[in-house]
Structures are given as C-alpha cells and as structure tokens.
Amino acid sequence: MKINYTTKNQRLNVEINSDSVKDAFKxxxxxxxxxxxxxxxxxxxxxxxxxVRTVDRNDFYELKCKKCFAKLAYGQHKSGGSLFPKRKNSEGNYDNNQGWHKWNGGNENV
Ligand SMILES: [Zn+2]
Known part of the structure; x- marks a missing residue:
C-alpha cells in the first residue's frame, strides 16, 4: 500500500509505503x-x-515562528528515535497555545 500525504499547509509531502492498514495508520x-x-x-x-540546536552534545528539536519567534519544542522518545511536540506549558498544563511559547529569559524547558 502506498500513500501520499501532504501537510495541511501544503509545504511537506511524504510517501508512506506499508504492508497493512495498521502500519499506514501508525x-x-x-x-x-x-x-x-x-x-x-x-x-x-x-x-x-x-x-535543531546542539547544546553540550544534546540535540534540541524545535519549530520556530519566523514572525514572532515563538517556538514549539519537541521531546524525544527514549527509544526508536521518534519525536513528539511538547504541548504542555511550563506549569505542566495544556492551554490554548498548544505548547507554543516565547523564551522568557529564564531556564528553557528543555
Ligand atoms: Zn508566531
């Protein structure tokens, strides 16, 4: 099974080859x-x-807004090399910003 998927903003396109519907879904x-x-x-x-910023040999993955310079940080799963967007704010709660934040001059929530 071959699937072509284009992101909502039309900027990225990926081709996914999978053996099953479950694989494609994943x-x-x-x-x-x-x-x-x-x-x-x-x-x-x-x-x-x-x-991608490298600090002390650790890589930090981020998506940055070119207009207001807010960013969305990605966490790294311990195995498998996959990433996930950090949607919680610095207090550990979800809010309307969905993880997007501006650097506040303090310790970045890495
Ligand atoms: Zn912005």
Missing amino acids: ELAIFQEVFDEDSCQLCHNEELQFV
Whole structure:
C-alpha cells in the first residue's frame, strides 16, 4: 500500500509505503504529530522553520515562528528515535497555545 500525504499547509509531502492498514495508520500518525503543524499558535503566522540546536552534545528539536519567534519544542522518545511536540506549558498544563511559547529569559524547558 502506498500513500501520499501532504501537510495541511501544503509545504511537506511524504510517501508512506506499508504492508497493512495498521502500519499506514501508525506511520501517518507519527508524521502528522511531528510535521503537520500548520501555523504558530501565538500569532497564526504560517512561516515556520525547523531548528535543531546542539547544546553540550544534546540535540534540541524545535519549530520556530519566523514572525514572532515563538517556538514549539519537541521531546524525544527514549527509544526508536521518534519525536513528539511538547504541548504542555511550563506549569505542566495544556492551554490554548498548544505548547507554543516565547523564551522568557529564564531556564528553557528543555
Ligand atoms: Zn508566531
């Protein structure tokens, strides 16, 4: 089974080859969770940039808004090399910003 999927903002396209519906579902879920962010949730700008920062030999994966410079940080699963967007705010709660935040000058929530 071959699936072509284009993100909501039409910027990325992925081809998924899978043996079963379950595999296709899983692959799509992983891709959507990481790559299908269509706009900054603070200013709704659609110009986003993928950024990887390396600090002390650790890589930090972020999506950055090119307009207001807010960012969405990604966490890394301990195994499998996959990523997930950090949707909770610094207090550990979900809010309307869906994880998008501006650096507040303090310790970044890495
Ligand atoms: Zn923004």
